[in-house]
Amino acid sequence: xxxxxxxxxxxxxxxxYEKKGVIVQGITGSYxxxxxxxxxxxxxxxxxxxxxxxGGQKFEExxxxxxxxxxxxxxxxxxxxxxxxxxxxxLSAAKDALNSGIKLLVAIPEHVxxxxxxxxxxxxxxxxxxxxxxxxxxxxxxxLIKIGIMPPMPFKAGKIAVLSKSGTLLYEISxxxxxxxxxxxxxxxxxxDPVNGTRLIDAFEMVKDIPDLEGLVIVGxxxxxxEEMLAQKIIDSGFNKPSVAYIAGRAAPKEKRxxxxxxxxxxxxxxxxxxxxxxxxxxxxxAKRPAEVPVLLAGKMEK
Amino acid sequence: MQLLEFQAKELFRExxxxxxxxxxxxxxxxxxxxxxxxxxxxxxxIQVPVGGRGKAGGIQKCQNDDEFDIKYPQVMDLEIKGExxxxxxxxxxxxxxxxxxxxxxLNRSKRCYTIIASAEGGVEIExxxxxxxxxxxxxxxxxxxxxxxxxxxxxxxxxAKGVADTLKKLSKLTIEKEAELVEINPLAIMQDDTVMALDxxxxxxxxxxxxxxxxxxxxxxxxxxKQAEKSGFSLVELDGDIAVVGNGAGLVMSTLDMLSDNxxxxxxxxxxxGGATTESVYEALTLISKLDRVKGILVNLYGGIVKTTVVAxxxxxxxxxxxxxxxxxxxxxxxxxxKAKEMLQGSRTNMFDSIExxxxxxxxGVKK
Numbered sequence: 001x002x003x004x005x006x007x008x009x010x011x012x013x014x015x016x017y018e019k020k021g022v023i024v025q026g027i028t029g030s031y032x033x034x035x036x037x038x039x040x041x042x043x044x045x046x047x048x049x050x051x052x053x054x055g056g057q058k059f060e061e062x063x064x065x066x067x068x069x070x071x072x073x074x075x076x077x078x079x080x081x082x083x084x085x086x087x088x089x090x091l092s093a094a095k096d097a098l099n100s101g102i103k104l105l106v107a108i109p110e111h112v113x114x115x116x117x118x119x120x121x122x123x124x125x126x127x128x129x130x131x132x133x134x135x136x137x138x139x140x141x142x143x144l145i146k147i148g149i150m151p152p153m154p155f156k157a158g159k160i161a162v163l164s165k166s167g168t169l170l171y172e173i174s175x176x177x178x179x180x181x182x183x184x185x186x187x188x189x190x191x192x193d194p195v196n197g198t199r200l201i202d203a204f205e206m207v208k209d210i211p212d213l214e215g216l217v218i219v220g221x222x223x224x225x226x227e228e229m230l231a232q233k234i235i236d237s238g239f240n241k242p243s244v245a246y247i248a249g250r251a252a253p254k255e256k257r258x259x260x261x262x263x264x265x266x267x268x269x270x271x272x273x274x275x276x277x278x279x280x281x282x283x284x285x286x287a288k289r290p291a292e293v294p295v296l297l298a299g300k301m302e303k
Numbered sequence: 304m305q306l307l308e309f310q311a312k313e314l315f316r317e318x319x320x321x322x323x324x325x326x327x328x329x330x331x332x333x334x335x336x337x338x339x340x341x342x343x344x345x346x347x348x349i350q351v352p353v354g355g356r357g358k359a360g361g362i363q364k365c366q367n368d369d370e371f372d373i374k375y376p377q378v379m380d381l382e383i384k385g386e387x388x389x390x391x392x393x394x395x396x397x398x399x400x401x402x403x404x405x406x407x408x409l410n411r412s413k414r415c416y417t418i419i420a421s422a423e424g425g426v427e428i429e430x431x432x433x434x435x436x437x438x439x440x441x442x443x444x445x446x447x448x449x450x451x452x453x454x455x456x457x458x459x460x461x462x463a464k465g466v467a468d469t470l471k472k473l474s475k476l477t478i479e480k481e482a483e484l485v486e487i488n489p490l491a492i493m494q495d496d497t498v499m500a501l502d503x504x505x506x507x508x509x510x511x512x513x514x515x516x517x518x519x520x521x522x523x524x525x526x527x528x529k530q531a532e533k534s535g536f537s538l539v540e541l542d543g544d545i546a547v548v549g550n551g552a553g554l555v556m557s558t559l560d561m562l563s564d565n566x567x568x569x570x571x572x573x574x575x576x577g578g579a580t581t582e583s584v585y586e587a588l589t590l591i592s593k594l595d596r597v598k599g600i601l602v603n604l605y606g607g608i609v610k611t612t613v614v615a616x617x618x619x620x621x622x623x624x625x626x627x628x629x630x631x632x633x634x635x636x637x638x639x640x641x642k643a644k645e646m647l648q649g650s651r652t653n654m655f656d657s658i659e660x661x662x663x664x665x666x667x668g669v670k671k
Contacts (some may be wrong), residue, residue: 054473113511166553259552
């Protein structure tokens, strides 16, 4: 399994330990440029940008821009990239990155066709790379590195891992956790699409062995069965750190897509009841409201 | 988007999947003409984009003109799971031996296309027994796999050949149109052992629409939904009286849940989206103002990329232009929320520190 911390931080003997380089694909676009600036402000080491046709220019007078990922990777040796291009161009940007040696690809765009996601995933598998997203807020180690679009305020360094399908609920719940004194060791946005590069079970694999992990928060929503698979995995693995879940969409009508492409209940497949009952089976309490998450987590820790 | 049966069947026909004769109509005069062309007996089938039509009385046998005049309007007036008839399909009656189940769907957790087949079809997928499930990657179904599935279903001779052939056509259709799900239930074995698709379900991947102009004619969106798409927010109409507005699909769903838990009835789900501007939020409020059933607006914002001040400004503009004359209950948090609260002070917006308080006030407020 990919060691996500090694990818994000590196090893203490590395010259770039805790300053791993990140390439921004689509850095000159309106969305890409705003977020590249915010990532830099947070302390992320943005080493290059890629925009075809704008090679040779500089972003904010400091970050070199290249025409292709190959050039950017050759020059910087970066293993991480983040994609801000429109959904239509996601697949070609992802192929460009994966074929150039990128090992962690964070895919921000919403509305990527599922077939394109699946093709990108196939290539990632061949190359031994990880894709987070698409339609994700990104991934971060609070107070160290932010590869994504999340605002900084809700997050604080700590020992709770948060995995979330939704962006704003990730902010909302992390905010509630932070206020209750629970900082986060890592937060991973799975994304709201039907097919996710990193599923909840994959994200769980990434975080379950963090040595000083004190708890796990899972923010799910209706649609698909990744929550059920995760609950089963938690049962099977005997993972026993305090864990709490939240599921959005209990009141949503069936067979309607609720904003996220993946948030749809077909028959009983993808229903909130199914997810809640699996978490109950795994002895993981499910909060009724976002604000209840830290309360339940504290309760679990007392036991 | 889920297509209607007759639309799915148009695609089936294009790909050479065997079908009974059928004609769709949208009014009884047109229907009468089709009845003559088709000849009795036939089946009258309501066209709605949801399942469970048979149970709800949306599929009726019809033997003659008298029955037609009674049953056609009956079926047309039905409402199934809140969906009104889009059309009526008249389809020849079939003399069948057995009903099978066949589908190809995009397997979210396995991230590949997957076949489900069963020799016991004709019921909802959850109740289909002895399912044969095969993951097939991203490419077409090979002869080998198609024959294997037919064999595992316990079929022989012409029927096995027919099922294998149908499966290959179905996979070609699924892959070329980038469908999320294509289902034939039932696939019937006829008296002469050939097979025919008696029903059809087709769910598109709307994110791939830009590559499929040929599917655009099937798109069914209300004016309001079209406008929402154009302005970059997502909106689902619901039947209650409190409009729910927020940023992020997860947060808005969560707000719907809490509102329902507290006895409120949501009138719509409105996610202003990550790229919201004052203009697009104003556009959203314009849409809400057109929904007559709305008696109050509940706003739940966690400002991140979208500044809460941007949203506050849109509300102020809406009050100024008398666009909104119903109460607004809001909880603002995150980027620039203090400033947003200041801006809205003394306006029509009732502000609350927690979403729970805002919800309680909204539920009480619309009861007045």
